[in-house]
Amino acid sequence: MTQLNRVAAAGRLTPANKVQFSFDGKVYSALAGDTLASALIANDIHLVGRSFKYHRPRGILTAGPEEPNALVGITRDSARHVPNVRATVQEVYDGLSAQSQNRWPSLAFDVGEVNDVASPFFAAGFYYKTFMWPRKAWEKVYEPFIRHAAGLGVAPTEIDPDHYASCFAHCDVLVCGGGASGISAALAAGHAGAQVILLDEQPVFGGALQFETEAEIDGRSGHEWAQASVSALQAMDNVRVLSRTTAFGYYAQNMIGLVERLNEHKSDPSGVRERLWQVRAKHVVLATGAIERHMIFANNDRPGIMLASAARKYLNHFGVLVGRQVGVYTANDSAYAAAFDLKRAGAEIAAIVDVRESIADALKDEASALGIDIHLASGVSAAGGKLRVSSMSVERIDGSGTAQVMPVDAIVMSSGWTPSVHLFSQSRGKLRFDDAKQVFVPDHYMQDCASVGACNGAETLSATIEQGLAAGEQAAEKAVIKVTRGKSKKTSISITAVEGGSWSGSYLGPGVGAQNGKVVKAFVDYQNDVTAKDIRLAVQEGMHSIEHVKRFTTNGMATDQGKLSNMHGLAIAAEQLGKKIPEVGLTTFRSPYTPVTFGALVGHARGPLFDPTRRTPIHESHVHVGAVFEDVGQWKRAWYYPRAGEDMHAAVNRECKTMRTHVGIFDASTLGKIEVVGPDAAEFMSLMYTNPFLKLGVGRLRYGIMCREDGFIYDDGVIGRLADDRFHVTTTTGGAPRVLHHMEDYLQTEFPHLKVWLTSTSEQWAVIALQGPKAAQILTKHLPDMDLGKDVLPFMSVRDGTIAGVEMRLFRMSFAGEDGFEINVPADYGQQIWDVLMADVAEEGGCAYGTEAMHVLRAEKGYIIVGQDTDGTVTPHDAGLGWAVGKKKQDFVGIRGLMRKDLVAPNRRQLVGLRCVDGKTVLEEGAQLVEDTDQTPPFNMVGWVSSAYWSENCGAPIAMALLENGFERMGDRLFASAPQGEFVDVEVCSPVFFDPEGTRQNV
Helix, strand or coil: CCCCCECCCCCCCCCCCEEEEEECCEEEEEECCCEHHHHHHHCCCCCCEECCCCCCEECCCCCCCCCCCCEEEEEEECCEEEEEEECCCCECCCCEEEECCCCCECCCCEHHHHHHHCHHHHCCCHHHHHCCCCCCHHHHHHHHHHHHHCCCCCCCCCCCCCEEEEEEEEEEEEEECCCHHHHHHHHHHHHCCCCEEEECCCCCCCHHHHCCCCCEECCEEHHHHHHHHHHHHHCCCCEEEECCEEEEEEEHHHEEEEEEECCCCCCCCCCEEEEEEEEEEEEEEECCCEEECCCECECCCCCCEEEHHHHHHHHHCCCECCCCEEEEEECCCHHHHHHHHHHHCCCEEEEEEECCCCCCHHHHHHHHHCCCCEECCEEEEEEEECCCEEEEEEEECCCCCCCEEEECCEEEEECCEEECCHHHHHCCCEEEEECCCCEEEEEECCCCEEECHHHHCCCCHHHHHHHHHHHHHHHHHHCCCCCCCCCCCCCCCCEEECCCCCCCCCCECCCCCEECCEECCCEEECCCCEEHHHHHHHHHCCCCCHHHHHHHHCCCCCCCCCCCCHHHHHHHHHHHHCCCHHHHCCCCCCCCCCCCCHHHHHCCCCHHHCCCCEECCCHHHHHHCCCEEEEECCEEEEEECCCCCCCHHHHHHHHHHHHHHCCEEEECCCCEEEEEECCCHHHHHHHHECCCCCCCCCCEEEEEEEECCCCCEEEEEEEEEEECCEEEEEECHHHHHHHHHHHHHHHHHCCCCCCCEEEECCCCEEEEEEECCCHHHHHHHHCCCCCCCCCCCCCCEEEEEEECCEEEEEEECCCCCCCEEEEEEEHHHHHHHHHHHHHHHHHCCCEECCHHHHHHHHHHCCCCCCCCCCCCCCCCCCCCCHHHCCCCCCCCCCHHHHCCHHHCCCCCEEEEEEEECCCCCCCCCCCEEECCCCCCCCCCEEEEEEEEEEECCCCEEEEEEEEECHHHCCCCEEEEECHHHCEEEEEEECCCCCCCCCCCCCC
16 A cells, blocks of 8 residues: 655654554555554545535644644444544554544535535524524424534444543643743753653654754754653653643643543553543643644635645654645745745645745745745635645735636645643733734733743744743742752753744735635634634624624634634734724633543543442441432432331331330431530630530530521531530531531631631541430440439430440430430441441341431421521521520621521521321422412412421321411411422421420430
């Protein structure tokens, strides 16, 4: 298989290292190190895909991540298909299978191209107007058509079988970009002793030095110097070098997101596919380079038309000629180097067409020596051909003379360079417009970073390297690197040949508009088929902000994020408005810089690990007896324990009844636990909770309410005072992290004068709740040296002790309204103590009960669950917990909120109980309450049901609700909504349904 465009002795790939790949089912040969784009060009394939809207033939435009056209699907097997892969960055491996996209039935003949003929109906903004009428046609006509047409590639249908990794890293200096400036910065910082990470998205470092042939650095070619320098960096202990790694996002406090591709270039897909890096750097050096801009002329999207820098890279790095008869169209000096390199490699240069009126004599002389014609003050008005460019029409800019049609099989172009400021903008840095260069460059920095090289506007290699060296040295100094005098090494680099040239250039050539009465397409945004005409139309339609122009036309909204099109869109809009470019504004550069796979972001968090699963130390004992589990946040909690022949309701009824008549055991390990320690611990607790804690005695417990600043209930729990300076705080299961954060926030911002330390101990303690009439009897067997009498250990007390040889912290308290205990033991011993107690519970006719029974038992006593019986707008008074607010307290979090008139208004929703009049219907949680059913919708709703259960102990359904002015409505009859639009008669009552006197827990 002959590679028609491979040039002998050109490029840096090894001819002997051949691989095979397929494109649209046909097998071709390539060299190891090729990208799919370079391999296709080597095989003289220029038609690669079809455009999104018009289905026009498209080829390879660039040689890097900014590629908008050459998007293909890569298939490894039935489960591994990745759409919209840029052929310019996809490395070829043996057996690679690529498919073109967005075409049917074939790439060469696509029936969708009819859209190109109908393009006058698809002008910018047509979708805002077309789909408004008739309204009923949306679901049946428009939406199915749009969904079918949306997207370019075909999404995979099977579960992703690949593995992904993630890691966190810290460094003194992070250098994003492995070109001349980035390597220089890394060398300077590394020699100064800083911990450095250098990364580049390419497999080979060097950036523009991969195609630059004139530069000579330290006596070597630019590319050789880059490889030698990277090897030196890799040998340093304080430097980490990452290739095939993209910095896709710049976040707060110098956090940079990276994705490292580990096997996208390998035949064997096993192992880790990608690694997500989250790097926190003291200083960031942005060496992200610049992106060459295309010229805008009629049919500038024909296959075979590409950027001049891309043509140079394909030739000088990959050894591939992009054409045999090449036209060059430019507005700056960069394309001349491409023309000269192509000519020396054997291509014929039809002409260099330059919109400028004059150029440097050196360029003229070299072109003359190579026999290349230069057409100054001229432009390419149109390209000929369809599936591949076949000609270019050259005209004078002033319109004089006649157009000259030149046969070509490729056109390389350059209208200048745009600094790649995406990451800088993501850091919230502010840009400045350079009038001389007609580009935006970094100006005001919001984070500790520096931009160097082409992304900072440097036009010469010497300036690029000097900026890199200076930034690397300064970054090392800012990182406070202390090195012994004489050990640090100052980096110097000698440059003996430097390329340079003008950055600025014209965006538009002649004839962009109409030719011979026919509207032509001159593309600004290739991927979204946005033309110069579309930009002008947007302005005519009243879009004067570039953000509005962007959304009206979709310019810059494709996967390339406007890397090629943004500056063109700005220039055309500014021209149409008669304004300067900065006055039109600048669009936002959002992350990711280039597309990132969901797999890289998700990492291990999928399938069973989609959300981390937490199990209590007693989990296996629950499994052993057949517990059914429910997910409570991240916790797996025993929901109920069915016995033979029991459904959930029967099991819960039995558990509730058994606990009240005998004894029940419950796993409460998921409760949040925080230790508050310090000489000011009591004062801090008194400020954080509504209750008074200054006079709480050592060894005593108190139920506490925590409010937000606005006075609404935030969390609740039982707090034990273990010593004068130590409290054991329990929180709700779901509230543990936010309560700790809430406390820490106030401690650091509002009460920094208090000497208090907070420690989460949720994972350290397993908690076993032993509740019921026989709880004390069972526990006494295992605590022969502890008196459980009510005079020694009364209700709401805490003691330290040992149980079965294990240290414990014993609370006498109950969330079920019975005499009960919560036994806190080190987590490692939780299952052991549970099994010991469970055996005694079973012997006494008791049972284990789960979370559903716990909910019923607490509702029988009117105890609230924060988040279920509160909704973020409930105060302690609303919940019937006004007694828990210290009457003499001068300050606590939420005190001012509770003083607001609207929070003490009589019509507030207050927690009450509900009895169903029929004595059998269990209400729906969330059911709305109305005063009468003889209303015309919408009904006037006066409250809602927060908790509703069947209570076996009460022999009736019970419910709790938040009802307007509920405390004053005892005995009132209301109606609760039910499914199918029905209503249930209910009576307002006290929320305490069982043992209202509380005699059972105060034994």
